[in-house]
Structure formats: C-alpha cells, structure tokens
Amino acid sequence: MDTLTHIALGACIGEAFLGKKIGRKAMLWGALAQSAPDIDFVGAFWLNTTENLLGHRGFTHSILFAAAAAVLLALIADRVHRPHDIRTRTWFLFFGVEVFGHIFIDAFNNYGVGWFEPFSHHRFSFNAIYVADPFFSIWPGIACIALIFLRRTSRARNAWWKFGIGLCSFYLLYCLFNKIKITREVDEIVARQGIPHQRYFTTPAPLQNWLWYVVSGNDSGYYVGYRSVFDSRKQMDFHFFPANRYLLETDSLRHDPDLQRLKRFAQEFYTVEKWSDTLVFNDLRFGQEVGWFDPAGKFAFHYYLSLPGDNTLVVQRGRFAGWNRAAFKSMGQRITGN
Structure with a gap:
C-alpha cells in the first residue's frame, strides 16, 4: 500500500497495543514500525532503474527482515521507555504485528513481495487490492486524525482505533470476495471464448x-x-x-x-x-x-x-x-x- 496508509494503520495498531501505557508515543512507534520495510527507497540513490525495480519490496519485505526488524525495534523501545511495566513479549508482539502486517498487506497488490528473499526470488502477489485505494485507506486515516486530537484519557480512543482497523480489515475481506467472484467468472469466460x-x-x-x-x-x-x-x-x-x-x-x-x-x-x-x-x-x-x-x-x-x-x-x-x-x-x- 502507499506510505500514508501504512503510517495511519500503524498508528492505529500502536494505539491498540500500547496507547494506555505510553500515550501518543505508541502511535509514533506504530507508524515507524509499519513503515520500516519501505526503507528500501534509499536504494534508488545508487541502484539503476531495473536494479531498483527488483530491490523494491525485495529483502526489506522478507520474513527474515521483518523478524530482525521487529526484534531490533522491540529492544530499542524497551530501553527508551525505561522504567516501564511493559513485558518484553508485549514489545515483540507489537512490533511483530506492525512489521509483518506491512509485508502481508503489500502482497495483496500487483507489484509482488519477496517474502523469502534472499533464499528465493519468487514474488507473492494476490492481486486483490489496488496499491492506492482510498476506500481502504480512508478509515485508518480518519481514525488516526481523531486519535491525534483526542485526550489521552478519552474513552473514545478505544472506539476510534477499532473503527480504523476494523473497517479497513472488512474492506480487505470484501476485496477478496470480489477477487474470487471475478476470477470464477473469468475462468468460465476465457474457456468459453x-x-x-x-x-x-x-x-x-x-x-x-x-x-x-x-x-x-x-x-x-x-x-x-x-x-x-x-x-x-x-x-x-x-x-x-x-x-x-x-x-x-x-x-x-x-x-x-x-x-x-x-x-x-x-x-x-x-x-x-x-x-x-x-x-x-x-x-x-x-x-x-x-x-x-x-x-x-x-x-x-x-x-x-x-x-x-x-x-x-x-x-x-x-x-x-x-x-x-x-x-x-x-x-x-x-x-x-x-
């Protein structure tokens, strides 16, 4: 998905996991972690066009990178926020959901994601949602804006992160339903014609x-x-x-x-x-x-x-x-x- 969508969705997930513990900093950590795989953009500064095409959504979108990034971010956040009462496994789970969530969602676009890089160059593409779909992005975007302005003690914060994550998840399921319907119909049509x-x-x-x-x-x-x-x-x-x-x-x-x-x-x-x-x-x-x-x-x-x-x-x-x-x-x- 596009960068803004990852930031907004990451912020909502951050609020869900740690909003009650560290306030709006949870949204910042979430936005950072959800954006981590897109660090591959720096490759454009030294790679030529075709090299960059393969580099984008390559190793930094692999399971290996996601696991390493989640562990590293968890260790950094644990140290930055000391003293705290957040368990180490909570940090690991939070950052794991964020980073793995990024490479999982990107696989629903048509660009392709190298989950098994560098061991396999196969790209996974489910072709179920356009890379910039406003009907997917608008819900976490609205929720993120609301969470920025709401007080930390507001009871409405819980409803807003559920709104952002819930509706975009529902839309993704709807896209998969459309994918199955279209594919079934096209299978029959190309055979008949x-x-x-x-x-x-x-x-x-x-x-x-x-x-x-x-x-x-x-x-x-x-x-x-x-x-x-x-x-x-x-x-x-x-x-x-x-x-x-x-x-x-x-x-x-x-x-x-x-x-x-x-x-x-x-x-x-x-x-x-x-x-x-x-x-x-x-x-x-x-x-x-x-x-x-x-x-x-x-x-x-x-x-x-x-x-x-x-x-x-x-x-x-x-x-x-x-x-x-x-x-x-x-x-x-x-x-x-x-």
Whole structure:
C-alpha cells in the first residue's frame, strides 16, 4: 500500500497495543514500525532503474527482515521507555504485528513481495487490492486524525482505533470476495471464448475494487479486457496485444542485464513494441493508462530499451496518464456494468 496508509494503520495498531501505557508515543512507534520495510527507497540513490525495480519490496519485505526488524525495534523501545511495566513479549508482539502486517498487506497488490528473499526470488502477489485505494485507506486515516486530537484519557480512543482497523480489515475481506467472484467468472469466460490462458491474472483497475483488469495469453501474445463485479453478461470484450518477443533476439539485447532483470520482474507478463525507432518493453501487470476507455491504449509500465536513461519514473509515469473527464466518466459507467 502507499506510505500514508501504512503510517495511519500503524498508528492505529500502536494505539491498540500500547496507547494506555505510553500515550501518543505508541502511535509514533506504530507508524515507524509499519513503515520500516519501505526503507528500501534509499536504494534508488545508487541502484539503476531495473536494479531498483527488483530491490523494491525485495529483502526489506522478507520474513527474515521483518523478524530482525521487529526484534531490533522491540529492544530499542524497551530501553527508551525505561522504567516501564511493559513485558518484553508485549514489545515483540507489537512490533511483530506492525512489521509483518506491512509485508502481508503489500502482497495483496500487483507489484509482488519477496517474502523469502534472499533464499528465493519468487514474488507473492494476490492481486486483490489496488496499491492506492482510498476506500481502504480512508478509515485508518480518519481514525488516526481523531486519535491525534483526542485526550489521552478519552474513552473514545478505544472506539476510534477499532473503527480504523476494523473497517479497513472488512474492506480487505470484501476485496477478496470480489477477487474470487471475478476470477470464477473469468475462468468460465476465457474457456468459453477460446482465449489462451496458459498464463492469466485479474487485478483491480485504479483506485477502486469494482472494475477489474484481466490479462490472459501465452508467449504469442495477451488478450486484455475489463470486467465489473456488476457485469451480468457471460462474455467479455478483449483486445489482443502480440508479444513480439522476437524483437529482443538481437546481439545487443540477448545478454543485456537490464533486459534480464525486466523479464524477471515482469514474471512473463510482458510484450515488446516499436514506437518509431524506440524499442519498448511493456510490463502488463500494471495495467493500461485508461484501458476501459481506450482498449488499444498504452500500458502504464513501459520501459524504453533504446533509451535506458529515460526510465527513472517507469512505474509512475503512466499510472494516471491519459486521465481526463471523459475517461473518468467512462470508468464510472463501466463499473456499473454498462
């Protein structure tokens, strides 16, 4: 999830565990601990783009790192707050819930999390919630603001942290329900329509959980479409994108380390295109810029193989490109099943 969500959720968990013991400092510790795995952002200062793609949500989002961070933070907090009556195991449990909670929640996005780094490079992606979903984030955000202003002795503090944690947890369960529903329907549709599905996935389109982005195909290419949880039709409209992987079979690219890292990062869900004289690598997992509005539109993640220096914002640059009033209205209509 995004940084602000982790901070707000971490603060609510901090209040739940230790608010009655150390006051608002519990929220600070919670926000810090929940944000700890995102220390990997510093890698951007010395890693190139493709190295940073694999570094992000890699080792610092592993079980090994989470365990070490929880122990270290527990020992530091125990010493900082002496004298106190907080048991050591309470510190360990608190920071364990915070740090492990971070790497657990991030796995529900489409980026992928390296839980078993450095022993395995496999990335876990449940593809159940968009990385920045306001319907998930708003509840702990509201609760966090309320907790900041409420007095330490206020009885309402207990209700607010339950509000923040409870509603975002309920929404996450709702997202999983939508995921199961969409996946079941897409399974039947691609089989009925004869769409190749050696590899396929479903993941939410931006900022919500009702319209889902669907990719299905193989090494020849991928069929891309959208399905709403409110759709009643037993079929889907797909747009085909050829993989064009033969374009990578050149002496200059065959052993290029950046390309090898891109392939590993994309987990086989990629196509290659030529834009004028520029060779472009598309990672399909991040969706299209406004695919529900323009089915043949560009993919949000596109890496210029011919111009590696122009890829510093490769994950972000296409995320909301092409958004305008018409595209936004089209999304609303598509969500309703129209």
